[in-house]
Amino acid sequence: MVGCLGKLYESVENLNHTYILQGKNKEIFLKPKAPVPFTSVSLVLLTDEPTDKTYYICDYCSRQSSFSDDPKTTCRTCSRAMTRALSYGAPPQKKDGPNESGFVKDAVTYMVMDDLVLKPLSIVSSIVLLNKYNVKELAAVQEKDVHFGMNEALKLLKASLHSSNVLTTVFLNDECDY
Numbered sequence: 162m163v164g165c166l167g168k169l170y171e172s173v174e175n176l177n178h179t180y181i182l183q184g185k186n187k188e189i190f191l192k193p194k195a196p197v198p199f200t201s202v203s204l205v206l207l208t209d210e211p212t213d214k215t216y217y218i219c220d221y222c223s224r225q226s227s228f229s230d231d232p233k234t235t236c237r238t239c240s241r242a243m244t245r246a247l248s249y250g251a252p253p254q255k256k257d258g259p260n261e262s263g264f265v266k267d268a269v270t271y272m273v274m275d276d277l278v279l280k281p282l283s284i285v286s287s288i289v290l291l292n293k294y295n296v297k298e299l300a301a302v303q304e305k306d307v308h309f310g311m312n313e314a315l316k317l318l319k320a321s322l323h324s325s326n327v328l329t330t331v332f333l334n335d336e337c338d339y
């Protein structure tokens with residue numbers, strides 16, 4: 162596989178289920194059911210609740226027994242198109258703890274490598290990493306805060322399809338023409 166989505170995939174596959182939030186399932190990431198309505202799963206940026214869905218009911222019948230998500234659907238009673246729009250009120254997001262949205266537990270810090278290999282971060286894994294890259298001077302290690310918005314997400318997706326240095330490409334390469 163060109164790029165490194167394969168490594169990301171493998172990381173998720175290998176991630177112990179204890180890191181996954183209760184009630185969530187990594188299968189939805191590993192085996193996305195495409196094509197599906199984008200309101201239920203967008204394959205890359207996973208969201209599982211539709212937030213701006215519109216439904217339609219008949220504007221003529223006073224007793225409504227059915228609704229549709231397509232305004233061209235005809236009413237079962239009067240056969241006219243169901244044109245009266247209702248907006249979907251999404252229930253409040255269930256939160257088990259601070260910011261527990263997404264798929265993995267918030268209490269754990271995760272390490273994402275340049276080739277998108279992902280694993281839980283620990284002191285041991287950090288030391289192993291410093292050794293692996295032969296870092297002798299800890300002072301040479303730099304910390305960099307990055308902004309991650311939709312733009313960066315698109316750059317990241319693009320880079321992940323053909324490069325193994327995804328984070329470098331997106332965040333450390335200002336002249337990059339993405």
Ligand SMILES: [Zn+2]
Pocket residue numbers: 219220221222236237238239240241
């Ligand atoms: Zn009707």
